[in-house]
Amino acid sequence: MQDSLDLAKLQARQCNLPHESQTTKMLAILVTVYVTALIAIGLRLIAKSFAKIWSTDDALIVAAIVIAIAPFSLVIIMATMGFGTHLYDLQSGQLTKILQLLYAAEIVYVFVLLFAKLSLVTFYLRIFTVPRFRMAAYSLIAFLVLGQVIIGFLTIFSCHPIELFWNKDIHTGGCLDINQLAYANSALAILQDLIILALPIAMLPGLQMNKNKKISVAVIFLLGSVGFISTIIRLQVLAVFGNSIDPTWDYVPVVWWTTIELGVVIVCACLPMIRNLVEKWFPNFKLFKWSSPKPSKDSVGSSSVGTDDKSYKMGRYQKFGRSTSPPQFSDNYVRDHIGGPPSKTDEISPTKYRDMYAYGGYKPKVLEDPMSPPQPYDLSWRSTNPYGISGENPYAVGKTNYRLNIEMLERKDRNFDEELPDIPEHPEQTEVEYYGRCCEQQLCEQQQKHTCSTCGNSKPQVPMPAALPQCLPQEWTTWTTDDGVDASTRAYWMRQANLALPNLCPFAAFGAVVVNHTAGGLGELVCTGANNNQGSGNPTLHGEMVAINNCSAIFTDPQGRYNMTPADALLAFGDLTLYTNAESCPMCASAIRWAGFKEYVYGTNIDALVDMGWGQITVSSKEIFNQSSSLSSETGFLGDVLTNETDGFFSWQFRPNATCPQGCSRAASGRCAPRSRCRVFNPAL
Missing domain, CATH: 1.20.1070 (Rhopdopsin 7-helix transmembrane proteins)
Structure with a gap:
């Protein structure tokens, strides 16, 4: 080898070869x-x-x-x-x-x-x-x-x-x-x-x-x-x-x-x-994001969609040949990327808010149907009118099951207070409905001149998004959570959870709504639920469970708007937010994690309910979430939202001298009952 090296050196000198380097x-x-x-x-x-x-x-x-x-x-x-x-x-x-x-x-x-x-x-x-x-x-x-x-x-x-x-x-x-x-x-x-x-x-x-x-x-x-x-x-x-x-x-x-x-x-x-990390840090970065299916124009307001309409099918599970195996594909690609336990440092300071976005990552947007009407709890898909929705008023919340002839689903006695006045099927024409309240029941009475033209039979002149910030404490008006949902929007949907109740002051006033915030703007109301233990005889029908059951029925209804497969329906929850006016019991909090909701937002917390006299299993949602890190789903939660309004729904039942919720007064039985026949109704959606 030395001879070869010497020969190369000699050749380089004689031929004047370049001395270059790479x-x-x-x-x-x-x-x-x-x-x-x-x-x-x-x-x-x-x-x-x-x-x-x-x-x-x-x-x-x-x-x-x-x-x-x-x-x-x-x-x-x-x-x-x-x-x-x-x-x-x-x-x-x-x-x-x-x-x-x-x-x-x-x-x-x-x-x-x-x-x-x-x-x-x-x-x-x-x-x-x-x-x-x-x-x-x-x-x-x-x-x-x-x-x-x-x-x-x-x-x-x-x-x-x-x-x-x-x-x-x-x-x-x-x-x-x-x-x-x-x-x-x-x-x-x-x-x-x-x-x-x-x-x-x-x-x-x-x-x-x-x-x-x-x-x-x-x-x-x-x-x-x-x-x-x-x-x-x-x-x-x-x-x-x-x-x-x-x-x-x-x-x-x-x-x-x-x-x-x-x-x-x-x-x-x-x-x-x-x-996944890019989508978490830069949620607007579109390179790897899916485009959500858009609803067709003629489907808005329709009660059913043909089997050929695939715009609402969100199949994110895969099939291999003719395999009949259970859902077997995660479009998030990295199952270990989600479901981690919340960090002890993930708490923020704005008044009445605790943000626990502990389960990182983003999922594809789904369910962009802006007109999906709210639905009460109902599993009667065998009936001619699957959800009992009134043809005259398809947006009525909490009133559509009174005409069902299914014994276990009849809800006419669900308030279990015989002295409560009967609530009519439709509001009187002489009454004004303001975002679910009569004018006399507005939550921001001092702002009435900005939000309601008269107390006659007209609708409010100013839309809710413009009026709502006036109803919030000053420090809330600019506060925004990690996913871009501001405090006024959170407060609006928490009020909708209150409006999901059968009347202004039922005894078990636990209401819930499921919202799609990926639809833009305020978001989209997907379904609602209210506590129905007494009406059904089923002790598990808390407001959250009713809402989840109702969403599942809507998603999988073969004659409905979405017509999803069961696997698709399960995945749809991953892009939805559940609002409930009171912190969930351990059963409901576990169901929320099993469903894989993107977010869970509650009002009055369990400790406050106990102080008010409610019997509770005192295990907080945070404890349930801490023990759910092995689940293949992601859920963030936000607590104590709008408690200055939600607390009033639970403070009177065991306190005879407590003030009734707005729009209610003490009946002869000592319980709170609505003062008027103002229908709980939401014309803004």
């Missing part, structure tokens, strides 16, 4: 690639830290970046010895050391690539649970391990004796064709990458998604597998590998494309997790 360019590429890979893994780990749940694919990708320190470091050492310059510029003995380091780097490279690809495949195993897919994934894992072990073995023993790789002065033994081995390695890597890409893409036809969503899913998986592009480019520069008379110069492109290949594979394995 070292700076190579090191710049090396550092850029490794730093980018570190940033990608750092962002991935930050995303996973929200869930505080770690999985095998995390360990594998961390192992890949740690092991990658070795080949990156070896190349840097090679550069200090002259790698990147021409052979004739090396000092005596440097070529042998460079080839030794190159030999070691080649071996480690094989296993870095293995760990990075295994991370991606094990990630697929967590989001797809179809047996056939899992069998294919496990087969791919075996193929990856076997293939890389064979390539690693051939690399280690490419020469016999091994020293012959870097010491050509040994004249016994021999080497494999290094060039052909490099081609075989690259060809195997490309085949592996294509299978890794094809495996999830093959699942797309079975996904119950529209075309745009499928394209978005395909883009994510494609980005996770583009390492083969750098491998293909690397394949083109391998022609000189093992055949060069100037290896320290000719091998440089091979080294930096190998480096790029490693970095790209590591970064791509992190992209699905980074997607």
Whole structure:
């Protein structure tokens, strides 16, 4: 080898060959690639830290970046010895050391690539649970391990004796064709990458998604597998590998494309997790967001939608062939990204608000039907009028079940106070309805001149969004939660939870509404519920449970607007917010977490209810949420919202001298009863 080096130096002097270097360019590429890979893994780990749940694919990708320190470091050492310059510029003995380091780097490279690809495949195993897919994934894992072990073995023993790789002065033994081995390695890597890409893409036809969503899913998986592009480019520069008379110069492109290949594979394995982090930090960033289905114009106000109308189908679960397996695909891609326990520091200071957005990440927007009418609890889809909605007044809240002839669902006695006056089916024409209250019952009487023209039979002249901020404490008017919903909007929907009650002052005054805030503006009322224990004989029918049951019935009604499959209906809750005028009992709080609501907002808290005389199981919603970190859903909660109004609905039942809710007075029985026949009605929606 020394003779070859001396000959090269002599030729350079005689031919006046240039003394040039690629070292700076190579090191710049090396550092850029490794730093980018570190940033990608750092962002991935930050995303996973929200869930505080770690999985095998995390360990594998961390192992890949740690092991990658070795080949990156070896190349840097090679550069200090002259790698990147021409052979004739090396000092005596440097070529042998460079080839030794190159030999070691080649071996480690094989296993870095293995760990990075295994991370991606094990990630697929967590989001797809179809047996056939899992069998294919496990087969791919075996193929990856076997293939890389064979390539690693051939690399280690490419020469016999091994020293012959870097010491050509040994004249016994021999080497494999290094060039052909490099081609075989690259060809195997490309085949592996294509299978890794094809495996999830093959699942797309079975996904119950529209075309745009499928394209978005395909883009994510494609980005996770583009390492083969750098491998293909690397394949083109391998022609000189093992055949060069100037290896320290000719091998440089091979080294930096190998480096790029490693970095790209590591970064791509992190992209699905980074997607969720980007959507959490930059919710308006549209690159990886789905476009929600839009309702057709002729569907607004319609009581049913044909089976061919797919604008309300939100299929986010996949099917594999004819499999009848349960829902088996999460479009959030990273199940361990959600459902983490709330942080102890996630409390904020605005008056009467405690924000516990502890379950990070965003999901696709759904249910953008702005005219979905509120519905009371009803499971009578067997009747001719499935929801008992009055044709004259489809937006009546809490009054539509009085005409049902189903014994367990009759609600005419649900207030269990015989002395309460009967409430008519429709409001009298001489009464004014102001956002669910008569003019005399306005919550902001001092602002009456701004919100109600007269107390005759006219409607308010100023729409609720403009009037509502006048009804709020000054410090609330500019306060906004993390998802962009301001305090006035929160207060509005909390008032709607009060309006979901059967009258102004029922004994069990627990009301709830389910709202879609992804629809823009104030949001969209999806369904309502009120406590119906006494009316149904079912002790579990608290307001929240009634609302959840009602939403499920609406979503899955085959003659209804949405006509969802049960799997789709379950997923729809992930984009909805439940408002309840009192903190949920442990049963309802657990149901909220099982449903996977995006948010849960309550008014009067459990401690206040106990102080007022209500019997309660004193386990707070926060405690329930703290114990639900293993659920595959995300829910934020906001407490003590508008308690200056919600408290009044619960403070009179066990206190004879307490003031009745606005619009009510004490009846002969001692209970509060409505003073007038003003119908609880919401014309603003």
